[in-house]
Amino acid sequence: MKIAKFGGSSVADASQIKKVLKIFNEDNERLVMVVSAPGKRFDGDIKVTDMLIDLYHLVISNHPSKEIDEQINRILERFQLIEEELQFQHSLLSHFKEKLKFHIAEITEPARLLDALKSSGEDFNAELIAAYNTEQGIETLYMNPDDIGLYVTDEPGNAMVREESFEAIKNRLPRDRKVIIPGFFGVSESNQIVTFSRGGSDLTGAIVARALDADLYENYTDVSGIFSANPMIIPNPAQIEELTYDEMRELSYAGFNVFHDEAIAPLYSKGIPVVIKNTNRPDDSGTFIVPNRKAEGVVGVSCDKGFVSINMKKYLMNREIGFTRKLLSILEALGISYEHIPSGIDNVSIILREHQLIDKEGLLIEQIEKTLNVDQLSIEKNLAILMIVGEGMKTAVGTANKATQAFRDHNINLKMINQGSSEISMMFGIEEKDATNALKAVYNAYF
Helix, strand or coil: CEEEEECHHHHCCHHHHHHHHHHHHCCCCEEEEEECCCCCCCCCCCCHHHHHHHHHHHHHCCCCHHHHHHHHHHHHHHHHHHHHHHCCCCCCHHHHHHHHHHHHHHCCCHHHHHHHHHCHHHHHHHHHHHHHHHHCCCCEEECCHHHHCCEECCCCCCCCECCHHHHHHHHHCCCCCEEEEECCEEECCCCCEEECCCCCHHHHHHHHHHHCCCCEEEEEECCCCEECCCCCCCCCCCEECEEEHHHHHHHHHCCCCCCCHHHHHHHHCCCCCEEEEECCECCCCCEEEECCCCCCECCEEEEEEEEEEEEEECCCHHHCCCHHHHHHHHHHHCCCCCCECCECCCEEEEEEEHHHHCCCHHHHHHHHHHHHCCCEEEEEEEEEEEEEECCECCCCCCHHHHHHHHHHHCCCCEEEEEECCCCCEEEEEEEHHHHHHHHHHHHHHHC
16 A cells, blocks of 8 residues: 655646646555645745735734635635636535635634644645546545544644554545545644644655555655755755665754655654655656665765754763753753753753744743853854764764865864764754855765
8 A cells, every 4th residue: 555645836736636646546556645735836936825824814913804805815716726727517615715714713712723724725625636536537535634533732833643543544544445635734632623843744644654554655746856965055966766764854854855854753663665756757766765774874964054052061060960951851841842962071052943942042041040050151043053864874984074174175164063872963063154055065075
């Protein structure tokens, strides 16, 4: 059995939807399809999800109902155009309009309303595509997350799957017909619509693949696989034929946007392979993500911006029992997760995503000073994290030297270095202004 997920660019208009259904229908092993909301059709176009977010802002800002209705109509026009170009016989537009109006009328809590509206792009698209495929003579069932039992934690905009989902999905999904499911969201214990983080349709596909013990999870997008570096920065980078779960997780975390970094987790326990493929070139081999592989050297380099470092120094810190525990307790109490913890005998730094400090920075500093009584405390913002990744780094000699030499040759100031115990990745902290040059320099050093 194969689970096929199609991203926003793959289902952006009628011509793309026809390509998607050709892929889905031609292989009887493909029983379940997960779809995103319609994405951009051309440069300068607006994704349906962004249009829905704009609708949310109009509603919570108490804009006149006329403006809200106009935005609803703009959203529906995207689906109307798809219906017209597909020559769809039974329009769903009035049904979609009723759903949007219901969310706006019934949901008063802003975070809940945002999730309900954001999820509508995937929900509408799945229902429309399933109905069209049925019209074409292939009986196809539309099932939403509530229908299949995709239960998630109650964290608006940042849901995580609950363990009972896997058994529910296994029991509820039929095996005798094609099924199309909207990605990106699930339902909470209180039956609220809750979305995953942006790009979360990858997660939906991975959850369904694990629940059904699929042989392969196919993730279709607009590129023919994963490259060793961002092709928007590096011209014609090498394509990766195969990489491990851990390598993909490290690369996704630090800026590779082809596959959601959390989507590996549901697949890990059962070792289900993933292949990243191109909807427009489905015969291309793509890139396989597998549990294990024979690896040599570095497989990819990536760089992401928007980090901040909280730097602390305290004499004899290494002798103080419980220092790190107290620090992590402060973060936990404030709902802040950390990315890296480089340390020395008298100093430690906590690397965070900068957005986590919104409305919390002052309180975090206050709690650190009060609880830990450090000698020095500083915050360094506008940092980028550059990662070099590869299972083969464990046995390769001189891996770090190549990177540091590249930084030196291009006059890039290195703020910090950190390597995990698994030795499959190495993190370098640099200033954001150096991110592009650093990526180019390091890529050339390895590839």
